[in-house]
Amino acid sequence: MTLLEFARGPAIHWALIILVAGTIWRLLGVLALTRGADLSRPRDAFGNYKGYRTVFSRAWPSGEFNVATRYQTVVAYVFHFATLIVVVGITAHIEFIQSLTGTSWPALPNAAGVAVGIVALVSLFALIMRRVTKPSIYCSNRGDYITWVLVAAPLITGLMAFAHLGPRYETMLAIHILSVALLFIWFPFSKLMHSIWFVFSRAQSGLTYAHKGVQI
Amino acid sequence: MAHTSTLGELLRSQGVSRRDFLKFCTTTATVMALPASLIPVMADALEQARRQSVIWLSFQECTGCTEALTRSHAPTIEGLMFDFISLDYHHTLQAASGRAAEAAREEAMREHAGKYLLLVDGSIPTVKAYSTIAGISNLDMLKDSAANAAALIAVGTCAAYGGLPMAAPNPTSAVPVSDIIKDKPIINIPGCPPLPQAITGVIAHYLTLGTLPALDAMGRPLAFFGETIHDRCYRRPFYDRGLFAETFDDEGARKGWCLFKLGCKGPVAYNACAHVKWNQGVSFPIQSGHGCIGCSESGFWDSAGIYESIADGQFGTTPKIASAAVVGAVAGAGAAVLARGKKEKKAAAHAANE
Numbered sequence: 415m416t417l418l419e420f421a422r423g424p425a426i427h428w429a430l431i432i433l434v435a436g437t438i439w440r441l442l443g444v445l446a447l448t449r450g451a452d453l454s455r456p457r458d459a460f461g462n463y464k465g466y467r468t469v470f471s472r473a474w475p476s477g478e479f480n481v482a483t484r485y486q487t488v489v490a491y492v493f494h495f496a497t498l499i500v501v502v503g504i505t506a507h508i509e510f511i512q513s514l515t516g517t518s519w520p521a522l523p524n525a526a527g528v529a530v531g532i533v534a535l536v537s538l539f540a541l542i543m544r545r546v547t548k549p550s551i552y553c554s555n556r557g558d559y560i561t562w563v564l565v566a567a568p569l570i571t572g573l574m575a576f577a578h579l580g581p582r583y584e585t586m587l588a589i590h591i592l593s594v595a596l597l598f599i600w601f602p603f604s605k606l607m608h609s610i611w612f613v614f615s616r617a618q619s620g621l622t623y624a625h626k627g628v629q630i
Numbered sequence: 631m632a633h634t635s636t637l638g639e640l641l642r643s644q645g646v647s648r649r650d651f652l653k654f655c656t657t658t659a660t661v662m663a664l665p666a667s668l669i670p671v672m673a674d675a676l677e678q679a680r681r682q683s684v685i686w687l688s689f690q691e692c693t694g695c696t697e698a699l700t701r702s703h704a705p706t707i708e709g710l711m712f713d714f715i716s717l718d719y720h721h722t723l724q725a726a727s728g729r730a731a732e733a734a735r736e737e738a739m740r741e742h743a744g745k746y747l748l749l750v751d752g753s754i755p756t757v758k759a760y761s762t763i764a765g766i767s768n769l770d771m772l773k774d775s776a777a778n779a780a781a782l783i784a785v786g787t788c789a790a791y792g793g794l795p796m797a798a799p800n801p802t803s804a805v806p807v808s809d810i811i812k813d814k815p816i817i818n819i820p821g822c823p824p825l826p827q828a829i830t831g832v833i834a835h836y837l838t839l840g841t842l843p844a845l846d847a848m849g850r851p852l853a854f855f856g857e858t859i860h861d862r863c864y865r866r867p868f869y870d871r872g873l874f875a876e877t878f879d880d881e882g883a884r885k886g887w888c889l890f891k892l893g894c895k896g897p898v899a900y901n902a903c904a905h906v907k908w909n910q911g912v913s914f915p916i917q918s919g920h921g922c923i924g925c926s927e928s929g930f931w932d933s934a935g936i937y938e939s940i941a942d943g944q945f946g947t948t949p950k951i952a953s954a955a956v957v958g959a960v961a962g963a964g965a966a967v968l969a970r971g972k973k974e975k976k977a978a979a980h981a982a983n984e
Binding site for chain 1: 858860861869870871872874890891897898928929933934938939940941942943944945950951954955957958959961962963965966967969970973
């Protein structure tokens with residue numbers, strides 16, 4: 415079996431299995447630990463529903479924190495959107511998703527995909543520079559750095575494969591797919607789960623405060 | 631056939647002018663990436679070339695490689711060169727049969743010991759009884775013939791990498807030439823069939839310089855297998871702009887858009903079809919509207935469906951991933967039950983302590 419056959423076959427298959435099983439495991443395992451309903455009367459008649467607004471209102475830090483957080487927030491959003499566009503906009507990725515789910519959608523031209531990929535990579539480097547140079551703000555542990563490497567690797571290897579840099583194309587493609595497989599395996603057991611948690615944690619804070627009468 | 635003593639005499643007798651001959655030398659040298667200073671050397675060497683003894687062994691093959699090589703509408707200089715070499719043994723082309731044919735082979739091996747080129751097409755079954763010629767198994771015939779050969783050329787994907795006979799479940803235990811012969815230089819010229827120019831180009835190189843051309847890591851001549859189809863495909867601009875044919879004969883297909891989504895293996899197939907093309911430059915599969923099947927790559931029969939895009943996953947997916955979701959749900963529920971149990975126990979202990 416060549417490296418590419420291994421990467422496209424058992425490697426990505428098992429990585430997807432671990433991703434799905436691990437994510438649902440952690441999701442259910444944590445959601446089952448909710449505190450139970452607050453049985454007191456809410457201070458605001460519609461408070462419990464207005465509390466969900468927090469999921470959206472916390473998408474940007476409050477005005478008083480703007481000066482301190484603007485750079486970080488902007489760069490992080492650029493990174494997230496660029497990575498999302500790369501993942502769902504590049505033809506080969508859409509083909510792969512179609513082979514799994516049957517759905518597909520129009521793709522970006524390759525040049526646009528490459529441009530957005532470079533933006534994602536540059537913003538990712540800006541983020542790690544900030545993390546490393548401001549230890550007073552970021553108490554980083556090993557998991558943070560591993561996460562950064564496993565997120566950067568698919569971007570770098572994907573760009574290299576497309577540009578025919580480095581090893582022969584079929585090898586570079588295999589390395590790209592393997593790096594994605596590693597990311598999938600790491601995902602459910604790391605801080606990357608924030609991509610799913612953030613909805614629940616924002617909602618929980620919002621509901622608690624709304625119940626107590628805070629105007630969300 | 632050709633009873634003239636040098637290649638130059640043969641070509642003249644066939645009406646090939648000196649000008650055409652030099653044009654051929656220039657083109658061949660260019661395609662083989664030889665420096666321009668070698669063109670007069672090549673012309674001289676080919677002019678004087680005496681008949682090179684070639685033995686062609688056909689094992690588990692379909693004869694497609696011979697067909698590709700010999701079926702040309704107009705005689706080409708490549709074709710004439712192929713006439714010029716002393717093809718001492720070839721099942722399809724030789725006049726003799728039976729014992730006379732085998733005797734011709736044995737005599738050529740004796741008379742030109744150490745100097746003949748051994749061309750092999752077809753894979754070799756390691757279970758000897760599965761393929762025999764004149765009662766001799768392919769395995770034994772290959773080993774015997776290779777012992778005194780100057781070099782071996784594995785023509786076609788079957789000889790180079792095992793090809794169709796070696797595809798799962800490999801009922802004849804077929805192997806490529808390089809699995810059996812370890813002590814002689816072997817060139818692989820894969821393809822199903824290979825480009826005729828690749829075969830004759832290698833022979834021309836050997837006639838001129840007496841050596842085999844530069845090879846890549848899989849033993850293929852770099853001149854013909856150094857680039858992928860994708861890198862030279864005329865439909866590449868459509869790939870870059872993201873214009874793909876979604877099905878055969880849809881609007882995109884009629885406009886000649888990229889066939890990536892229809893399973894074209896161009897990006898991972900190393901061959902020269904996209905620029906050298908077939909039938910003296912008429913066309914090649916992608917130009918005719920069908921994606922490349924990667925026929926010059928090892929294991930291409932088993933590696934993916936012909937109409938499955940390279941980007942697709944290679945696994946019977948949905949059931950297993952769906953069951954992964956179930957496993958995760960069970961594990962999550964189990965973890966939740968355990969955690970709640972622990973929480974209630976701690977709460978009870980805390981209440982008891984107060």
